[in-house]
Amino acid sequence: MWLARADVFVILAVATYGGEKSMKLAKVTIDNFRHIEHLELDFTDSFGRVRDVSLIVGPNMCGKTTILDAMAAALGPMTQLPTLRPGFKLSPKAVVRRNTLCAKVTCEVRFTEEEISATQELFTLAEDPARVKDQKSVKLTWTYPDAEHKYGHCNTNPNGAWPLFQGRLRAARLLSTRRTGLGSFRKVGGIFTFDQQRSGMGKSIPPQILEIIGGTTPENLGDPEGGRISDPRTILLSLWVRSMAEPADPTSAGDFALIKEKYAEICHPHKIIGATRDEVGELDLEFGDGKYSYGYDGLSSGEQMALLLLIRMVTDHIHQSIVLIDEIELHQHPTWQRKLLHLVPQMGQGNQVIATTHSPYLRDVMPPGTVIELGELEDSSLTRPQPHG
Amino acid sequence: MGERYLVCEGGPNSLDMRVLDALVTRHLDVQIMPGAGENSIGSVRSWLEERSRPNLPDGSLGPAQDVAFAVFDRNYLSFDEAQKKWKNPRHFVWLRHEIENYLLEPRVVFSAFSYVRKTTNQEWVKGLPATESAVRTLLEDLARPLLEEHAAQAVYFQIQLDRRRTCPREPGLSEMFAGNPAGTSSRESWLNALLAACRQVSDGCRTVAATAQEESDRQIREKYGEAVTQVTAPEFLSTGKFLCEMDGKRLLRSLATHLREQLGASKLSNDDFDQELVTALVREYQPNNLFKPDEFLEIAEKIKIAVP
Numbered sequence: 001m002w003l004a005r006a007d008v009f010v011i012l013a014v015a016t017y018g019g020e021k022s023m024k025l026a027k028v029t030i031d032n033f034r035h036i037e038h039l040e041l042d043f044t045d046s047f048g049r050v051r052d053v054s055l056i057v058g059p060n061m062c063g064k065t066t067i068l069d070a071m072a073a074a075l076g077p078m079t080q081l082p083t084l085r086p087g088f089k090l091s092p093k094a095v096v097r098r099n100t101l102c103a104k105v106t107c108e109v110r111f112t113e114e115e116i117s118a119t120q121e122l123f124t125l126a127e128d129p130a131r132v133k134d135q136k137s138v139k140l141t142w143t144y145p146d147a148e149h150k151y152g153h154c155n156t157n158p159n160g161a162w163p164l165f166q167g168r169l170r171a172a173r174l175l176s177t178r179r180t181g182l183g184s185f186r187k188v189g190g191i192f193t194f195d196q197q198r199s200g201m202g203k204s205i206p207p208q209i210l211e212i213i214g215g216t217t218p219e220n221l222g223d224p225e226g227g228r229i230s231d232p233r234t235i236l237l238s239l240w241v242r243s244m245a246e247p248a249d250p251t252s253a254g255d256f257a258l259i260k261e262k263y264a265e266i267c268h269p270h271k272i273i274g275a276t277r278d279e280v281g282e283l284d285l286e287f288g289d290g291k292y293s294y295g296y297d298g299l300s301s302g303e304q305m306a307l308l309l310l311i312r313m314v315t316d317h318i319h320q321s322i323v324l325i326d327e328i329e330l331h332q333h334p335t336w337q338r339k340l341l342h343l344v345p346q347m348g349q350g351n352q353v354i355a356t357t358h359s360p361y362l363r364d365v366m367p368p369g370t371v372i373e374l375g376e377l378e379d380s381s382l383t384r385p386q387p388h389g
Numbered sequence: 390m391g392e393r394y395l396v397c398e399g400g401p402n403s404l405d406m407r408v409l410d411a412l413v414t415r416h417l418d419v420q421i422m423p424g425a426g427e428n429s430i431g432s433v434r435s436w437l438e439e440r441s442r443p444n445l446p447d448g449s450l451g452p453a454q455d456v457a458f459a460v461f462d463r464n465y466l467s468f469d470e471a472q473k474k475w476k477n478p479r480h481f482v483w484l485r486h487e488i489e490n491y492l493l494e495p496r497v498v499f500s501a502f503s504y505v506r507k508t509t510n511q512e513w514v515k516g517l518p519a520t521e522s523a524v525r526t527l528l529e530d531l532a533r534p535l536l537e538e539h540a541a542q543a544v545y546f547q548i549q550l551d552r553r554r555t556c557p558r559e560p561g562l563s564e565m566f567a568g569n570p571a572g573t574s575s576r577e578s579w580l581n582a583l584l585a586a587c588r589q590v591s592d593g594c595r596t597v598a599a600t601a602q603e604e605s606d607r608q609i610r611e612k613y614g615e616a617v618t619q620v621t622a623p624e625f626l627s628t629g630k631f632l633c634e635m636d637g638k639r640l641l642r643s644l645a646t647h648l649r650e651q652l653g654a655s656k657l658s659n660d661d662f663d664q665e666l667v668t669a670l671v672r673e674y675q676p677n678n679l680f681k682p683d684e685f686l687e688i689a690e691k692i693k694i695a696v697p
Contacts, residue, residue: 046658047509047665268415335418338410342671364401364423365410367664371402 022115022189022320023165024050024352025071026137027108032097033070036063041372043354050110051370052345055328056356057363058374064356068193068324071354074105074142075191075322077151078165085195085326090152092145107140111164115320118187119167125180126170132163140165168321189320189350194309196326203315205229205238213237213283232308233296237283239315240275258314259307266343267306302336306343313347320350328355329362337361391441391454393417393696395688396424396434398462398487404663405488409460409685411671416689419458427461434459434479456696460688462487465546465636474550479695481688489637492666493644495525495629496679501669513653529626531643532635536625539635540616541579544609545586552590580613641666 028041043054056064069088073095076083084090096103111119113136120132138161144152156162167188174180213234229235236259243256264271273286273293285296299307312318328344329337337359345353357363363371395413397405400423409421422437424430434457441455460481463471471482485491492498499521506514518524587609625631632640645662648654670679677683 045664046656046661047505048511048656049508334420335414338421339414342411342414360401361420365406365421366402367407367660367667368402369658369660369664 022112022187022350023167023322024110024189025075025107025322025354026050026110028067028071028074029104029106030067030070031104031106032100033073033095033103033105034063034066034097036066036070037097039063039067041067043352045369050352052351053341053353053355053366054370054372055341055362055366056354056372056374057358058356059358059376062374064358064374065196065326068326068354068356070103070105071107071322072191072193072324073144073152074107074140074154075109075165077142077149078140078154078156078162079191080166080169081190081192083191083193083324085193086197087195090144095144102146103144105142107142109138109140109165111136111138112187114187115167115189116164119164119170122167122170122174122180122188123163125174128163128170130163131160133158133161135161135164138164187320189322190318191322192316192318192324194312194323194325196330203229203235203238203311205234209238209241210234212241232304232311233285235311235315236272236285236296236307237275239311240285255315259310262310262314262347263307266310266346267303270303300333300336302332302339305330305332305336306340309340309344310347318348318351321348321352323348323351323353325353325355327357329357329359334359334361338365341365391456391696393419393692394422394434394437394455394457395419395692396422396430396437396457396459398425398427398430398460399423400425404492404667405460407664407667408488408491408670411667412674412685413689416676416686417693419689419692422457424459430459430461433457458688458692458695465543466550470550481684481691484682484684485633485637486635487637489641490632490635491637491680492663492670493528493632493637493640494670494679495521495528495632497666497670497673498528498644499524500673501665504669504672505665511654513648516652517648525629527647528632528640528644531647532626532631532640535635535639535643536620536631537576537579537617538639539631540613540620541583542636543620544612544616545583547612548587548609549590576617580610583613584609 024043026042026044028043030036030039030041032038041056043050045051056067058064069085072083072085072088073090075081089095116132116134116136123130123132135158139157140154141157142152142154146153154162168190171180171188210229229238236256239256239259243254260272260274269290271288273288275283276286277283287294287296287298323344325344328340332340337357338361341355341362344355345351363373395409397403397409399405403423406421406423413419413421422433424433437457438453438455441453442450443454445451456479458479458481459475459477460483461471461475463483463486465486466474468482468484475482483490499518502517502524506517518527584606587605591605619625620631620634625634641663642659645657645659648662649657673679674685676686
């Protein structure tokens with residue numbers, strides 16, 4: 001059940017800035033997961049806080065993606081959120097290290113008072129008798145395979161702390177039945193995975209809206225996911241069309257305005273002006289930089305990727321969450337790799353970003369404590385970068 | 390279009406890299422590159438341009454496609470002297486001593502302390518200054534015991550510069566001396582350390598006659614006396630001049646030591662404290678607002694004009 005699509009759980013969380021407000025991953029120990037025999041990772045700083053951004057750096061095939069997979073696999077069953085990337089195969093053969101019996105991932109997860117009380121309120125609203133413990137630090141241990149649990153067995157220390165992980169799920173369910181206001185969702189986080197293909201970015205768009213946009217259909221957009229569009233231009237246009245209509249669903253109302261606002265903030269002086277029809281009647285997005293206006297095609301590939309990430313962060317309402325991003329530098333020119341690293345934490349509020357990279361350009365601008373090095377990088381900063389457009 | 394580079398002091402992960410990458414790239418697409426020490430920045434800058442020269446059909450190399458700029462620490466020189474030293478249209482010099490001095494801007498330190506207080510449950514954060522003016526007072530208090538050292542380093546820097554003019558090829562001249570052997574901060578011990586360091590410079594410089602040593606000592610004493618008078622004048626601290634002039638690294642370490650030893654932040658690492666200030670700087674920075682003049686914006690605009 002927890003492998004359902006991310007956008008099933010539509011949660012609007014407008015969080016206030018500053019500090020640890022939600023579920024954070026402080027430490028992780030991975031044993032016998034794929035080729036990892038034993039690995040300990042610490043995401044805290046010497047102030048005792050969990051770092052906002054951690055970068056796992058290493059060359060190809062050193063296990064960067066495996067680390068993200070291990071964290072997603074361990075936290076998924078407990079949160080009941082779709083944390084696994086598409087293409088990840090959860091089977092003993094694929095996951096458990098050769099000649100060992102089971103894989104084990106131990107996570108030290110921290111919760112704040114605010115989130116604990118928000119989760120308690122959500123459980124009360126949902127009339128769920130489970131007791132949400134007042135526990136700020138929980139050790140979650142996931143073992144796989146397990147005869148009784150398809151997705152592996154999880155236990156918590158202290159026992160019975162599982163409801164703390166399910167605030168976001170309760171929030172989503174209550175929201176779908178309109179039994180709570182949006183304010184309840186400001187303090188509960190989740191886990192979100194951005195894979196290398198960025199395939200989780202896809203959105204289902206009703207055919208009527210596609211028709212308004214320009215007669216486009218998922219098929220002629222070459223959509224491999226059947227009905228899900230991953231082209232940011234089309235997604236953004238669909239959100240614009242929805243913003244023009246009477247908001248039938250309050251959970252999706254305002255997405256376009258939020259993206260517009262956030263884009264202007266993080267890509268200043270560039271901004272989204274809106275959408276216009278061209279001379280042949282086709283709808284296109286209009287951007288501006290204060291001097292000139294241009295269409296979607298005028299965006300650089302870096303801006304397109306930033307926009308794509310922003311769309312998902314806003315439409316999935318990713319705040320106060322653990323965000324796992326595989327190869328954050330993907331397809332980016334070095335300047336944009338670094339820009340993106342600064343932009344991603346600003347896209348949501350209070351998120352903990354754990355990203356992998358094999359880019360020396362990114363490693364070089366991160367503070368030493370935030371970089372977890374898994375091996376020597378080929379220092380391509382010493383070779384002239386090739387333009388990517 | 391070729392690439393635009395800005396080479397800074399320090400290695401990968403250095404504060405220069407992180408601050409410039411966060412602030413200058415807001416205004417302009419430019420790659421920040423580490424240039425290590427000030428003596429190697431020029432070579433890195435030239436190499437970045439040199440490597441972009443394409444091979445032409447006739448076998449020769451074409452003009453450079455990329456353009457590289459460099460930014461230097463002013464250190465103990467005056468801005469004019471530093472500009473003269475690094476004279477080149479593609480060179481910039483910080484108005485302040487070095488990048489750390491921008492992190493020590495009281496508003497930035499106050500913002501960092503406020504954030505730490507909000508996000509850390511540890512007992513010691515209760516002792517952090519609660520207002521911007523209290524931060525300024527703390528910085529002044531931390532700077533006070535370093536004034537004699539600052540004067541000694543400034544004089545030594547000036548003497549080094551003079552010696553370089555008279556014997557430019559003499560190797561082994563360092564631009565700072567490690568500290569006074571007694572390990573105390575009294576004026577007399579700094580003067581003795583300065584005299585010893587200057588003698589070493591003189592000994593290494595063939596053009597300085599040994600007979601001139603006594604005269605030289607007297608001059609150094611006078612220069613040091615003048616420098617101490619200047620920096621111990623109340624306005625050096627009260628006007629905030631010390632935040633631009635003094636060794637930023639030294640002040641920053643002094644602040645971190647204060648947190649560890651006086652407030653009890655025993656586990657606090659220098660790296661994490663530095664990063665807290667970088668984050669605060671990025672949070673507080675608005676063009677032409679936090680710093681006037683805004684050198685980060687100026688550097689970006691000058692590069693943009695040179696390489697549209």
